[in-house]
Amino acid sequence: xxxxxxxxxxxxxxxxxxxxxxxxxxxxxxxxxxxxxxxxxxxxxxxxxxxxxxxxxxxxxxxxxxxxxxxxxxxxxxxxxxxxxxxxxxxxxxxxxxxxxxxxxxxxxxxxxxxxxxxxxxxxxxxxxxxxxxxxxxxxxxxxxxxxxxxxxxxxxxxxxxxxxxxxxxxxxxxxxxxxxxxxxxxxxxxxxxxxxxxxxxxxxxxxxxxxxxxxxxxxxxxxxxxxxxxxxxxxxxxxxxxxxxxxxxxxxxxxxxxxxxxxxxxxxxxxxxxxxxxxxxxxxxxxxxxxxxxxxxxxxxxxxxxxxxxxxxxxxxxxxxxxxxxxxxxxxx
Amino acid sequence: xxxxxxxxxxxxxxxxxxxxxxxxxxxxxxxxxxxxxxxxxxxxxxxxxxxxxxxxxxxxxxxxxxxxxxxxxxxxxxxxxxxxxxxxxxxxxxxxxxxxxxxxxxxxxxxxxxxxxxxxxxxxxxxxxxxxxxxxxxxxxxxxxxxxxxxxxxxxxxxxxxxxxxxxxxxxxxxxxxxxxxxxxxxxxxxxxxxxxxxxxxxxxxxxxxxxxxxxxxxxxxxxxxxxxxxxxxxxxxxxxxxxxxxxxxxxxxxxxxxxxxxxxxxxxxxxxxxxxxxxxxxxxxxxxxxxxxxxxxxxxxxxxxxxxxxxxxxxxxxxxxxxxxxxxxxxxx
Numbered sequence: 001x002x003x004x005x006x007x008x009x010x011x012x013x014x015x016x017x018x019x020x021x022x023x024x025x026x027x028x029x030x031x032x033x034x035x036x037x038x039x040x041x042x043x044x045x046x047x048x049x050x051x052x053x054x055x056x057x058x059x060x061x062x063x064x065x066x067x068x069x070x071x072x073x074x075x076x077x078x079x080x081x082x083x084x085x086x087x088x089x090x091x092x093x094x095x096x097x098x099x100x101x102x103x104x105x106x107x108x109x110x111x112x113x114x115x116x117x118x119x120x121x122x123x124x125x126x127x128x129x130x131x132x133x134x135x136x137x138x139x140x141x142x143x144x145x146x147x148x149x150x151x152x153x154x155x156x157x158x159x160x161x162x163x164x165x166x167x168x169x170x171x172x173x174x175x176x177x178x179x180x181x182x183x184x185x186x187x188x189x190x191x192x193x194x195x196x197x198x199x200x201x202x203x204x205x206x207x208x209x210x211x212x213x214x215x216x217x218x219x220x221x222x223x224x225x226x227x228x229x230x231x232x233x234x235x236x237x238x239x240x241x242x243x244x245x246x247x248x249x250x251x252x253x254x255x256x257x258x259x260x261x262x263x264x265x266x267x268x269x270x271x272x273x274x275x276x277x278x279x280x281x282x283x284x285x286x287x288x289x290x291x292x293x294x295x296x297x298x299x300x301x302x303x304x305x306x307x308x309x310x311x312x313x314x315x316x317x318x319x320x321x322x323x324x325x326x327x328x329x330x331x332x333x334x
Numbered sequence: 335x336x337x338x339x340x341x342x343x344x345x346x347x348x349x350x351x352x353x354x355x356x357x358x359x360x361x362x363x364x365x366x367x368x369x370x371x372x373x374x375x376x377x378x379x380x381x382x383x384x385x386x387x388x389x390x391x392x393x394x395x396x397x398x399x400x401x402x403x404x405x406x407x408x409x410x411x412x413x414x415x416x417x418x419x420x421x422x423x424x425x426x427x428x429x430x431x432x433x434x435x436x437x438x439x440x441x442x443x444x445x446x447x448x449x450x451x452x453x454x455x456x457x458x459x460x461x462x463x464x465x466x467x468x469x470x471x472x473x474x475x476x477x478x479x480x481x482x483x484x485x486x487x488x489x490x491x492x493x494x495x496x497x498x499x500x501x502x503x504x505x506x507x508x509x510x511x512x513x514x515x516x517x518x519x520x521x522x523x524x525x526x527x528x529x530x531x532x533x534x535x536x537x538x539x540x541x542x543x544x545x546x547x548x549x550x551x552x553x554x555x556x557x558x559x560x561x562x563x564x565x566x567x568x569x570x571x572x573x574x575x576x577x578x579x580x581x582x583x584x585x586x587x588x589x590x591x592x593x594x595x596x597x598x599x600x601x602x603x604x605x606x607x608x609x610x611x612x613x614x615x616x617x618x619x620x621x622x623x624x625x626x627x628x629x630x631x632x633x634x635x636x637x638x639x640x641x642x643x644x645x646x647x648x649x650x651x652x653x654x655x656x657x658x659x660x661x662x663x664x665x666x667x668x
Contacts, residue, residue, distance in 0.1 A: 075614050076442040078412050108410040109606070111443045113613055136579065138571075151635035164571045174574075176567040227561025233510040233639050236630070237472075237498045240508075244622035245470065245608065247615025252629055272443070272606065274579065279447055280409050281581025288578035295586055296570070301485035305567050 004328040006321045011049065012037045018052055018334050022059035024066035024088075031090035035121040040321050043312030046186030047122045049323065049331055054120055055088065056334050058263030064088060064118050072096040078107035084117035089269060092117050093126045100273065101133050108278030112271040113246045119143075120264040123163035124177035124306070130273050131165045131173035134286070137273040138164045140238045144255040144265055147181045147223045150232035153208030155222035157235035158251035159185045167276075169286055174293070176305035180235040181223040188214045188223065242268040338662040340655045345383065346371045352386055352668050356393035358400035358422075365424035369455040374655050377646030380520030381456045383657065383665055388454055389422065390668050392597030398422060398452050406430040412441035418451035420600060426451050427460050434607065435467050442612030446605040447580045453477075454598040457497035458511035458640070464607050465499045465507035468620070471607040472498045474572045478589040478599055481515045481557045484566035487542030489556035491569035492585035493519045501610075503620055508627070510639035514569040515557040522548045522557065576602040 006014070015033035024032070032055060040048035058064035068087035072095060075081050080100045084092040092114055103110040123139040130137040143158030161184070163177035179185070183202045191198055192214035205211040206220030217223060225231035243250030248268030249257060258265040276285035296302055312318055340348070349367035358366070366389060374382035392398035402421035406429060409415050414434045418426040426448055437444040457473045464471040477492030495518070497511035513519070517536045525532055526548035539545040540554030551557060559565035577584030582602030583591060592599040610619035630636055646652055 076440075076612055079442040079612060079614075081614050106410075107441065108413040109443060109445045111608070111613075136574070149630060149633060149636045151637065152633040154633055156630055156633060156636075164567070166574050174570075176564075176571075178564045178567060182561075226564045227516075229639075230510075230512045230560045231564070233498070233512060236508075236639070237510075239626060240470070240500050240623055243626060244615070244617075244619040245610050245613055247613065247617060247619065247622070250626050252626070274445070276579050278410055278413060279445075279579055279581060280415050281578070283578075283581060285578040285581065288581070289574055292573060292577060292584050292586070296483060296490055299483060299486040299488055299490060302483045302490075303485065305563075305570070 002325040003322045028091045035090045042309040054263040057261040061261035078110040081113040089117040089119040104273040114269040118264040124175045127163045127165035131167040135273045139271045141269040142242045142251045145251045150229035160238040172310045182226045336659040337656045362425045369424045376643040388597040391595045395595035412444040415447040423451040423453040438607040448603040452598040458509045461497045461499035465501040468501045469607045473605045475603040476576045476585045479585045484563035494572040506644045516560045575604045
């Protein structure tokens with residue numbers, strides 16, 4: 001199978017032009033194209049060009065408005081709310097970022113509530129943007145049911161990623177971005193596309209039996225939460241934080257109201273950002289954290305979360321993206 | 335073996351009198367005794383009278399001041415900081431609660447930073463107190479290293495519990511309180527005391543090999559994080575939130591500076607509380623959550639976290655506490 005090699009400028013243009021051709025306006029198409037490029041540069045292929053057909057599906061079905069006008073307002077001095085007007089999440093995040101950072105630096109802790117958005121990218125992207133302003137942050141979002149609560153083998157939770165980041169001076173931030181499922185749905189989809197099998201514990205088939213076949217999980221089966229009931233509890237916490245708290249749709253509600261176009265449903269995202277310099281520590285909190293990281297990394301076999309991404313992005317072998325010619329044709333045919 | 339039956343008034347008096355006899359003053363002894371009674375009433379025996387010897391050890395060694403004067407101040411309108419002056423955590427929590435609730439109701443989100451405290455009880459206790467004021471909240475604390483980071487078999491993280499609560503009208507709140515370890519250290523200690531074996535995956539022995547013997551885990555071995563690297567990431571997040579962020583000791587630091595009296599080290603606790611009515615939801619967020627809970631509970635085999643505790647506390651068979659006579663004698667001999 002031949003491969004097509006793309007520069008990241010070409011990845012950007014492919015994403016931008018495709019979205020733009022479906023009436024996604026400049027600001028939204030730019031913001032989404034940026035997240036696709038970032039995902040590919042960081043080796044997060046399940047959130048890169050792989051998602052383009054899903055973005056397009058929602059524009060075609062008009063579920064997502066390509067010319068949406070998100071509006072931002074402060075509900076209190078430390079709660080910033082964005083009504084996305086049914087846009088893709090990236091522009092809503094970018095447009096509210098300055099106000100959110102300002103609120104966090106003033107108050108020491110603040111919340112960003114994204115409502116009426118369609119989130120289809122990685123959470124580490126918005127977390128990294130906040131760490132660049134020396135903020136610590138955590139983010140949560142839901143999706144549509146694909147994960148069984150502990151005790152059940154039927155889906156109820158979305159894969160419900162949770163991300164957390166801590167800034168580091170002169171180093172990439174410490175960020176983890178992890179699904180509440182044992183494996184993110186995007187990675188199960190990639191495995192299905194590539195004909196791979198999965199370890200036991202990732203999911204069950206339609207009859208609730210363990211399976212290693214990603215297709216059985218995706219077609220009528222479901223994913224399992226990581227770490228049993230503890231991961232399941234975190235999945236429930238995320239449903240409450242992005243559903244009832246924000247006045248948005250929990251995963252089961254998103255699925256009921258979705259038009260089944262295959263793209264991201266309407267939903268919410270909650271980010272809690274913290275300014276570590278506002279907590280009265282006698283020592284510089286970032287220097288303190290570095291001592292902790294050093295000691296942690298002195299353990300054999302331990303690395304900080306996010307390192308695989310940073311290694312990928314800094315490896316000159318990854319300065320372009322190579323994808324199968326067939327997939328490239330599918331993408332330009334969009 | 336004969337059992338001794340105690341009313342909860344007697345449990346309270348036993349705890350209060352014991353603490354008081356070691357120069358723990360009234361306000362601190364009352365607050366700790368209340369958490370011990372609550373733990374026993376809820377079947378959280380690993381945080382009940384079982385902890386009394388540890389509390390006493392810290393008073394005897396003077397690591398904890400029985401007459402500490404915690405002070406509370408607002409660092410910003412939504413960050414409340416308590417300097418515990420080396421007290422047990424319960425009174426510091428009680429004394430700052432009103433101010434913290436007020437800050438949360440005013441700002442919509444607020445943080446409570448407890449510093450210079452010695453935390454030896456369950457996090458659900460402080461979370462439940464906040465849910466009684468219709469707040470949603472999450473709490474984090476560290477301890478001393480007993481959990482290996484993913485990739486290692488040497489302890490670095492504390493068991494680092496994380497708790498989350500959501501208020502429910504006319505019902506006990508939804509609260510989970512879970513260690514980052516597969517099993518809480520207190521439960522491993524209970525298993526060791528009772529001569530029980532543990533499932534594989536709870537911990538490793540001093541050589542890093544899997545073991546089912548709680549004594550091997552406690553004596554030179556260590557616990558494993560729940561859910562592999564994902565639980566390990568949460569353990570790291572908690573170290574950062576209660577160590578560098580608050581200007582307090584992370585688990586490895588607490589261990590180095592501790593006097594090894596067997597009781598709780600100096601450390602920090604972070605609580606983030608949220609007023610769900612301040613997030614601009616069109617629907618009542620609590621009614622919305624109830625719809626979600628109903629749908630979740632329609633799944634066979636699923637129950638909400640905390641239900642075992644509530645069942646225990648509401649069962650008239652548990653209106654007194656029965657403990658082995660020998661253990662009772664050990665406690666009154668303190």
